[in-house]
Amino acid sequence: MQTIRSIKKMQQVARKIVAEGKTSALVPTMGFLHEGHLSLIRRAKKAADIVITSIFVNPTQFAPNEDLTKYPRDEKGDIRKIKQAGGDIVFIPKAADIYPDDFQTYVEVEKLTRDLEARSRPTHFRGVTTIVAKLFNITRPDVAVFGMKDFQQACVLKQMARDLGYPIKFIIAPTVREKGGLAMSSRNKFFSPEQRFEARCLYYALRTAKAMVRSGVKDTVKLTKEMRAVIKATCPTARIDYISLSDPTSFLPEYEVDRDTVCLLAVEVHGVRLIDNMKLR
Numbered sequence: 001m002q003t004i005r006s007i008k009k010m011q012q013v014a015r016k017i018v019a020e021g022k023t024s025a026l027v028p029t030m031g032f033l034h035e036g037h038l039s040l041i042r043r044a045k046k047a048a049d050i051v052i053t054s055i056f057v058n059p060t061q062f063a064p065n066e067d068l069t070k071y072p073r074d075e076k077g078d079i080r081k082i083k084q085a086g087g088d089i090v091f092i093p094k095a096a097d098i099y100p101d102d103f104q105t106y107v108e109v110e111k112l113t114r115d116l117e118a119r120s121r122p123t124h125f126r127g128v129t130t131i132v133a134k135l136f137n138i139t140r141p142d143v144a145v146f147g148m149k150d151f152q153q154a155c156v157l158k159q160m161a162r163d164l165g166y167p168i169k170f171i172i173a174p175t176v177r178e179k180g181g182l183a184m185s186s187r188n189k190f191f192s193p194e195q196r197f198e199a200r201c202l203y204y205a206l207r208t209a210k211a212m213v214r215s216g217v218k219d220t221v222k223l224t225k226e227m228r229a230v231i232k233a234t235c236p237t238a239r240i241d242y243i244s245l246s247d248p249t250s251f252l253p254e255y256e257v258d259r260d261t262v263c264l265l266a267v268e269v270h271g272v273r274l275i276d277n278m279k280l281r
């Protein structure tokens with residue numbers, strides 16, 4: 001496996017892949033890889049000849065009050081895991097090369113970034129779309145693989161790719177969960193075993209909503225109320241940011257669950273902000 005740190009070198013290698021008539025898939029990550037990321041690399045392997053995994057803790061998607069400096073890192077471990085998962089190239093650019101002095105161009109998707117995550121993190125998606133557009137430009141992939149856990153992010157990025165005309169196929173791979181249902185996340189490492197148990201509250205609430213829908217409940221107010229109760233019963237100190245039963249194309253809230261409704265939620269558990277989602281039917 002090749003490790004590339006320079007943007008110029010990555011661009012040369014990307015051109016060579018195209019010139020040789022091979023296809024490539026990009027798996028963008030912020031490192032500290034877990035089984036969820038590795039499942040994306042394995043999925044990418046099935047979709048293209050060469051898998052490029054990028055590791056870049058992107059400062060522009062963190063607000064000043066967020067956990068950029070605390071964000072966990074383990075470059076050596078990440079490189080080993082990517083190799084084991086079958087990755088071909090790992091691209092680890094430097095922040096100063098991605099965002100040189102006087103950087104002033106951002107990519108912004110409008111409607112899809114007004115609600116949900118954006119309410120608490122107003123500058124977050126602008127940072128995500130900007131870095132992913134830069135990564136697309138540098139690596140020129142045929143395929144890009146993202147995780148379903150960040151459902152709104154995946155939709156925003158798909159919209160960006162469509163609007164800007166990137167000829168890239170998107171694969172959105174299923175959320176990988178720990179035993180007990182907690183969605184895998186690099187931030188789970190901040191939990192003690194007891195807190196990790198309480199962090200299952202998001203999954204328990206989603207499961208409860210799904211079971212209620214299966215038994216005939218469609219009223220989203222009722223469902224949300226029950227979800228709040230489950231979260232509080234599992235983690236009494238949880239701070240619920242939002243629970244939304246939305247249309248998956250507009251993220252507009254729905255009053256009755258239909259075939260497409262997706263339930264998305266963000267909850268702060270012992271100081272760690274977690275997100276999760278599930279289709280309810």
Ligand code: PAF
Pocket residue numbers: 028029030056058061128131132150153
């Ligand atoms: O999902 C993530 O880890 C990040 O938002 C991404 C897509 C790698 C952009 O920095």
